[in-house]
Amino acid sequence: MSTTAEPAGRHGDPAVDHEIIDCDVHPYFKDGLQDLAPYMTESWRERLGFGTGADWTKNYAASQYVLPLDTLYINTAGATRADSSVDGKMPGSDPAFMAEQLLDGHGIHRAVLIAGHLFGIGAFPDPTVAATVASAYNEWQQELWLEFDERYRGAIVVPPQHVEAAVKEIDRMGDKPGVVGVFMPLHDIAMGEYHYHPIYEAAQRHGLPIIVHPSGTESVYARAPRMAATPTYYLEWHTALGQIHQSNIMSLIVHGVFERFPELKVCVAEGGFMWAIETMLKLDRDWQALRNEVPWLTRRPSDYLREHVRFTTQPFVEPHKKEHLAAILDMVYAEETLVFSSDYPHWDFDDPRRALNDIPAELRRRICVDNGRKLFGDRLS
Amino acid sequence: MSTTAEPAGRHGDPAVDHEIIDCDVHPYFKDGLQDLAPYMTESWRERLGFGTGADWTKNYAASQYVLPLDTLYINTAGATRADSSVDGKMPGSDPAFMAEQLLDGHGIHRAVLIAGHLFGIGAFPDPTVAATVASAYNEWQQELWLEFDERYRGAIVVPPQHVEAAVKEIDRMGDKPGVVGVFMPLHDIAMGEYHYHPIYEAAQRHGLPIIVHPSGTESVYARAPRMAATPTYYLEWHTALGQIHQSNIMSLIVHGVFERFPELKVCVAEGGFMWAIETMLKLDRDWQALRNEVPWLTRRPSDYLREHVRFTTQPFVEPHKKEHLAAILDMVYAEETLVFSSDYPHWDFDDPRRALNDIPAELRRRICVDNGRKLFGDRLS
Numbered sequence: 024m025s026t027t028a029e030p031a032g033r034h035g036d037p038a039v040d041h042e043i044i045d046c047d048v049h050p051y052f053k054d055g056l057q058d059l060a061p062y063m064t065e066s067w068r069e070r071l072g073f074g075t076g077a078d079w080t081k082n083y084a085a086s087q088y089v090l091p092l093d094t095l096y097i098n099t100a101g102a103t104r105a106d107s108s109v110d111g112k113m114p115g116s117d118p119a120f121m122a123e124q125l126l127d128g129h130g131i132h133r134a135v136l137i138a139g140h141l142f143g144i145g146a147f148p149d150p151t152v153a154a155t156v157a158s159a160y161n162e163w164q165q166e167l168w169l170e171f172d173e174r175y176r177g178a179i180v181v182p183p184q185h186v187e188a189a190v191k192e193i194d195r196m197g198d199k200p201g202v203v204g205v206f207m208p209l210h211d212i213a214m215g216e217y218h219y220h221p222i223y224e225a226a227q228r229h230g231l232p233i234i235v236h237p238s239g240t241e242s243v244y245a246r247a248p249r250m251a252a253t254p255t256y257y258l259e260w261h262t263a264l265g266q267i268h269q270s271n272i273m274s275l276i277v278h279g280v281f282e283r284f285p286e287l288k289v290c291v292a293e294g295g296f297m298w299a300i301e302t303m304l305k306l307d308r309d310w311q312a313l314r315n316e317v318p319w320l321t322r323r324p325s326d327y328l329r330e331h332v333r334f335t336t337q338p339f340v341e342p343h344k345k346e347h348l349a350a351i352l353d354m355v356y357a358e359e360t361l362v363f364s365s366d367y368p369h370w371d372f373d374d375p376r377r378a379l380n381d382i383p384a385e386l387r388r389r390i391c392v393d394n395g396r397k398l399f400g401d402r403l404s
Numbered sequence: 405m406s407t408t409a410e411p412a413g414r415h416g417d418p419a420v421d422h423e424i425i426d427c428d429v430h431p432y433f434k435d436g437l438q439d440l441a442p443y444m445t446e447s448w449r450e451r452l453g454f455g456t457g458a459d460w461t462k463n464y465a466a467s468q469y470v471l472p473l474d475t476l477y478i479n480t481a482g483a484t485r486a487d488s489s490v491d492g493k494m495p496g497s498d499p500a501f502m503a504e505q506l507l508d509g510h511g512i513h514r515a516v517l518i519a520g521h522l523f524g525i526g527a528f529p530d531p532t533v534a535a536t537v538a539s540a541y542n543e544w545q546q547e548l549w550l551e552f553d554e555r556y557r558g559a560i561v562v563p564p565q566h567v568e569a570a571v572k573e574i575d576r577m578g579d580k581p582g583v584v585g586v587f588m589p590l591h592d593i594a595m596g597e598y599h600y601h602p603i604y605e606a607a608q609r610h611g612l613p614i615i616v617h618p619s620g621t622e623s624v625y626a627r628a629p630r631m632a633a634t635p636t637y638y639l640e641w642h643t644a645l646g647q648i649h650q651s652n653i654m655s656l657i658v659h660g661v662f663e664r665f666p667e668l669k670v671c672v673a674e675g676g677f678m679w680a681i682e683t684m685l686k687l688d689r690d691w692q693a694l695r696n697e698v699p700w701l702t703r704r705p706s707d708y709l710r711e712h713v714r715f716t717t718q719p720f721v722e723p724h725k726k727e728h729l730a731a732i733l734d735m736v737y738a739e740e741t742l743v744f745s746s747d748y749p750h751w752d753f754d755d756p757r758r759a760l761n762d763i764p765a766e767l768r769r770r771i772c773v774d775n776g777r778k779l780f781g782d783r784l785s
């Protein structure tokens with residue numbers, strides 16, 4: 024039931040004359056992990072303490088169990104748009120309201136869902152907990168979101184610290200209606216390592232791109248990806264997120280993952296893209312002298328990035344001088360590499376009618392439509 | 405108002421014929437950090453989000469702020485004795501009930517309070533948050549506990565990642581009535597490093613021992629002390645806690661901290677003591693060959709440990725063969741190094757009438773009374 028309603032244009036901007044594919048939208052639980060209880064076995068519900076004094080919704084005793092997120096940074100306003108909450112529930116937790124506010128309200132034709140509450144499951148010390156939570160989420164997403172409105176398309180979540188379970192999950196859920204990608208939360212092992220190769224094999228076999236996203240756990244938890252220094256403030260942490268993606272994308276390239284899995288695509292959601300410019304330039308230059316270290320690379324490092332890696336746009340770059348935007352987009356090969364995202368319902372949401380107003384119509388169309396359709400292929404139709 | 409009531413002997417054990425000094429007891433907040441609001445400035449209350457949708461008692465939005473504890477381990481029973489809760493509030497949060505259940509009930513004459521909720525503040529990425537929470541706690545402890553019953557004696561908490569503030573706090577609160585020690589939560593810098601020396605100078609100057617305790621953050625958070633491997637289970641984590649203390653006590657010895665601060669005492673609470681036996685033996689043996697590395701040491705490493713380091717007893721060692729207990733206690737120089745603790749209200753509480761029943765009366769008296777009185781000196785009278 025793809026909408027045909029005219030976008031509301033509530034900011035007074037001209038209506039966009041093409042469809043919009045939004046590649047980074049976050050569904051959230053209404054009542055925390057309690058929402059997943061129906062999708063778990065009785066023994067797992069017991070193991071996780073649902074319904075007991077120590078369940079995940081309470082802070083009881085000296086031992087508190089939480090979903091790994093950026094729990095040590097103080098952000099008193101929260102990280103979501105207050106106007107996306109219904110009845111005081113978690114923003115982004117009501118499929119009907121999101122369809123109205125985001126999809127109808129902004130003329131979005133396809134929204135790729137990435138599990139908002141599960142960004143950090145790669146930091147769980149127990150791999151079976153991560154696997155159980157991921158599987159339960161995938162069923163919850165299927166039933167409550169993908170079957171609710173066909174404009175919603177979903178990434179299934181896999182546990183990065185439990186590769187055997189991740190592969191099984193891709194085989195179990197990867198071809199369900201509405202599934203368009205594999206969201207692999209980040210862990211403290213770099214993405215190019217052999218550890219993950221079975222996941223890449225499974226994703227390639229099903230024709231699903233791998234999606235990564237800031238975990239909200241970087242430099243907070245011991246098993247999370249770590250920045251060069253632990254930031255003191257949320258402000259620092261938010262700016263340094265590109266470090267994680269730079270190291271991981273570089274790792275994928277230099278380990279030859281794209282030689283081994285030539286159909287594999289990787290989409291970096293909400294990770295920025297300015298860092299990718301320097302990464303390409305330095306890798307290409309150094310590779311000329313150091314290629315004997317990585318003899319399996321048959322092309323320039325930047326060639327792999329341009330063919331295999333995509334970046335979502337939000338938060339979009341805002342150079343001090345507007346005239347520099349064109350150079351930035353050219354350097355990052357935006358016409359190939361960027362796909363639009365709003366990041367709804369996060370606080371730094373990008374409105375598709377405003378965020379890309381300063382770029383030429385043809386490039387905007389590629390970013391908003393063509394590149395997303397190429398990345399996800401027939402699964403988006 | 406030291407109690408003169410006869411211990412109840414509720415387990416039917418013979419009444420202990422001497423007083424008991426309990427060196428590790430945990431007061432907790434009733435309603436989480438909200439309890440500290442009266443002891444903070446308005447600007448700090450605002451900064452920390454008290455009273456807003458994102459305050460510390462709620463899990464709102466994608467950004468949740470929590471006190472750093474072992475938040476990733478599932479321990480559905482919680483870590484405290486359910487029978488120490490009053491009106492469903494946090495166990496250990498009612499001074500009157502604790503006085504009745506622990507002090508009267510077990511014939512305890514002095515209980516040294518160590519901040520149960522603040523074990524992990526060394527993992528806070530923002531040092532000013534740790535300092536603010538510590539100062540507010542120290543005033544809360546003074547007003548609600550130390551002034552309530554003189555059997556309560558308190559350790560003031562200092563922020564290990566903010567040495568300047570820690571020294572100021574020792575000067576501000578160190579000589580208040582009832583204060584007997586400085587609780588320094590652990591951080592990801594080893595205890596012997598110069599970083600902490602101003603704290604040791606201040607503690608020595610005030611005649612206060614430094615108390616350390618498992619942080620509940622080991623290998624969970626990035627800035628917390630790290631074990632050799634991140635444990636998957638709470639069970640593993642609980643057993644590996646000695647690693648942290650071994651590294652820290654060794655660090656204190658080899659850096660020459662006890663040469664520089666000859667009056668300084670360090671008490672390892674709830675950290676076990678079996679690891680200290682091997683530590684002494686190996687350090688002593690290797691030091692014979694390697695003393696040119698640490699020329700400031702004028703005595704055997706074990707001599708420093710015996711003179712300066714104390715261990716609380718709980719959880720007490722339980723060898724497979726009871727007859728080995730005497731050898732263990734002799735090897736650790738228990739007659740000098742051990743001080744009794746119950747660890748109330750934690751789940752693995754040791755009853756003073758049962759835990760030490762298998763050791764000779766004279767040694768038990770040293771552990772339960774004399775060693776504690778020597779460690780804390782006149783401040784315990």
